[in-house]
Amino acid sequence: xxxPEQRINELLKELKQHNYQYYVLDDPLxxxxxxxxxxxxxxxxxxxYPQFIRSDSPTQRVGGEALEKFAPVTHRYPQLSLDNVxxxxxxxxxxxxxxxxxxxxxxMAELKIDGLSxxxxxxxxxxxxxxxxxxxxxxxxxxxNVKTIKSIPSQLKTAVPRLEVRGEVYMPKKEFQRLxxxxxxxxxxxxxxxxxxxxxxxxxxxxxxxxxxALAAFIYDIIYCEGPxxxxxxQALQFLESEGLPVNxxxxxxxxxxxIYQYTQKYQNERYSLPYEIDGVVIKLNSFRERAxxxxxxxxxxxxxxxxxxxxxxxxxxxxxxxxxxxxxxVVPTAILEPVALAGTTVSRASLxxxxxxxxxxxxxxxxxxxxxxxxxxxxxxxxxxxxxNGEEKExxxxxxxxxxxxxxxxxxxxxxxxxxxxxxPARLKESLIFFASRxxxxxxxxxxxxxxxxxxxxxxxxxxxxxxxxxxxxxxxxRMGAKSADNLIKAITASKDMPLHRLITxxxxxxxxxxxxxxxxxxxxxxxxxxxxxxxxxxxxxxVGEKIAESLAAFFAEPHNRExxxxxxxxxxxTVEKQGRPKEGALAGKTFVLTGTxxxxxxxxxxxxxxxxxxxxxxxxxxxxxxxxSGSDPGSKYQKAQxxxxxxxxxxxxxxxxxx
Numbered sequence: 330x331x332x333p334e335q336r337i338n339e340l341l342k343e344l345k346q347h348n349y350q351y352y353v354l355d356d357p358l359x360x361x362x363x364x365x366x367x368x369x370x371x372x373x374x375x376x377x378y379p380q381f382i383r384s385d386s387p388t389q390r391v392g393g394e395a396l397e398k399f400a401p402v403t404h405r406y407p408q409l410s411l412d413n414v415x416x417x418x419x420x421x422x423x424x425x426x427x428x429x430x431x432x433x434x435x436x437m438a439e440l441k442i443d444g445l446s447x448x449x450x451x452x453x454x455x456x457x458x459x460x461x462x463x464x465x466x467x468x469x470x471x472x473x474n475v476k477t478i479k480s481i482p483s484q485l486k487t488a489v490p491r492l493e494v495r496g497e498v499y500m501p502k503k504e505f506q507r508l509x510x511x512x513x514x515x516x517x518x519x520x521x522x523x524x525x526x527x528x529x530x531x532x533x534x535x536x537x538x539x540x541x542x543a544l545a546a547f548i549y550d551i552i553y554c555e556g557p558x559x560x561x562x563x564q565a566l567q568f569l570e571s572e573g574l575p576v577n578x579x580x581x582x583x584x585x586x587x588x589i590y591q592y593t594q595k596y597q598n599e600r601y602s603l604p605y606e607i608d609g610v611v612i613k614l615n616s617f618r619e620r621a622x623x624x625x626x627x628x629x630x631x632x633x634x635x636x637x638x639x640x641x642x643x644x645x646x647x648x649x650x651x652x653x654x655x656x657x658x659x660v661v662p663t664a665i666l667e668p669v670a671l672a673g674t675t676v677s678r679a680s681l682x683x684x685x686x687x688x689x690x691x692x693x694x695x696x697x698x699x700x701x702x703x704x705x706x707x708x709x710x711x712x713x714x715x716x717x718x719n720g721e722e723k724e725x726x727x728x729x730x731x732x733x734x735x736x737x738x739x740x741x742x743x744x745x746x747x748x749x750x751x752x753x754x755p756a757r758l759k760e761s762l763i764f765f766a767s768r769x770x771x772x773x774x775x776x777x778x779x780x781x782x783x784x785x786x787x788x789x790x791x792x793x794x795x796x797x798x799x800x801x802x803x804x805x806x807x808x809r810m811g812a813k814s815a816d817n818l819i820k821a822i823t824a825s826k827d828m829p830l831h832r833l834i835t836x837x838x839x840x841x842x843x844x845x846x847x848x849x850x851x852x853x854x855x856x857x858x859x860x861x862x863x864x865x866x867x868x869x870x871x872x873x874v875g876e877k878i879a880e881s882l883a884a885f886f887a888e889p890h891n892r893e894x895x896x897x898x899x900x901x902x903x904x905t906v907e908k909q910g911r912p913k914e915g916a917l918a919g920k921t922f923v924l925t926g927t928x929x930x931x932x933x934x935x936x937x938x939x940x941x942x943x944x945x946x947x948x949x950x951x952x953x954x955x956x957x958x959x960s961g962s963d964p965g966s967k968y969q970k971a972q973x974x975x976x977x978x979x980x981x982x983x984x985x986x987x988x989x990x
Contacts, residue, residue, distance in 0.1 A: 337381050340374070371387070412634050437581070442605060448495050449493070451491070485573055492572075499523060513680065515657055515659065518682070522606070601672050646698070647692065649664075664692070666708075681710065691715065697713070753891075780810075780818070826904060854867075863883070921955045922947050924959050926964035951970040959981075
């Protein structure tokens, strides 16, 4: 049995790793409740054996660390974390400590939003800086990303000389569910909870990614204010609201611990009906003057605590595993459960995401399992109860053939997902058709998602190559499709037959192969037969093609259904050779470009194609080897790096002048 000192050291090592996973990588390995259990064990041991407390203990420090990829921001005052309590007895002990120093006590109770802490700075009413908490002393500059969050105003209602506030950026439950469903469809690892989803979204080098995730925020503290005199938390929240900052409306003024406890129980019951995730309640002494008298430890204020809700987990039996195919061909196992009441709803299904997770958790059909809701939304299996097995449980293995089309199921080395590679698989046909007809691919004008949905409903197409067998009279069966519209769509389908091979390769939606990679490939493989006959080693000869792309290409062109589709496309007159290879000479021959920001006159893809048509090259990353950065509106970090390296940056007008032919 480990000595107290040994156990403390074990806990320090374990918690340090979990802090890194949670705060830095936004990818926790354990649940919040499991983390809290480890932390409480450490606190208990350190209280009993104070001689073994180390300065690097997580009980003595704020959890996060700033990432080096962001510019550092030093906070005006240390941004501390809160001590946690878990029961009425803990709340009463907190109240007794306050009462020893403060005569007239009143509190503010606020919901504890499960998100990422941010500090905003306004000067003369204008947002000039936003930073994460980081380690409490130094955070990360995330100003550009925060400006994409619609609920955070870039301008206050009055020109307050200087205002520094703290709040929480969070991901609404609906957005969390949408994002995880999207990740699952792509065969990617889903986010563990909304907090990590919010943190991962905010800490992106590309603000466009942040903008595409519907983050929101609540502001709850004033750090510094040059303006009106504010004496307590109640006044602070009212002032923040009056300036147009988002304040959670569920706060409550409380005169004693009894009122606070009633508040905690109310929201412990109602948390599941809220559109955002909460994991507890924050209790703060209302008076700022009395807060100052109480002060803080190196880690936490003495005048506030967080009441943490217990995690709700239930045991039930796993009755079966259902196999389905997502819209991108990912084969997904879903657990069919004996129905159980959990987090306000009855749960009978739980996504298992992939077979690697099934294997790692040793999940078997017939097992008793512990179930919870990730982010109070998505049911998940936490663990099995192997001690309750009777020997009749069945192991789960990935299917060899697609349940939707009977094509072979493959797994590329290095990926967790199992996939059906048949582009015409019924489970993924709608998405395949939408992408095939899209502007970056075959650019079939007029064939959007609504038309494609009707084509499938009317059973006019069963595969991509069926598009080229359509007639105007077929299309006139569709809603809002008159003779002229039908004729125009047939003309657009016919025109797409003449697209160069790189557009057809793009249109096939091969994993990891976008428009740029497709163009590079068709400089080496100039006919569809070249692709069909190529080995993974042949594909690796193309610059910027790695092993994953090579294996993905080889798997796609080896799939019998895909070969049949290609044969049918050729029979229909679709071009399968590269007519428009990149010129070896041209106005931009030998020049390398990076594109950033939004161009007004064309998309970035169109700009890249124009550069390549003039002999230039487009890459994604900025280095000393490139010649120009083309900058549109709202440029990203590539613009800043180009300036640091002294690379010439072209605005849109300069770029348009350069590509005049």
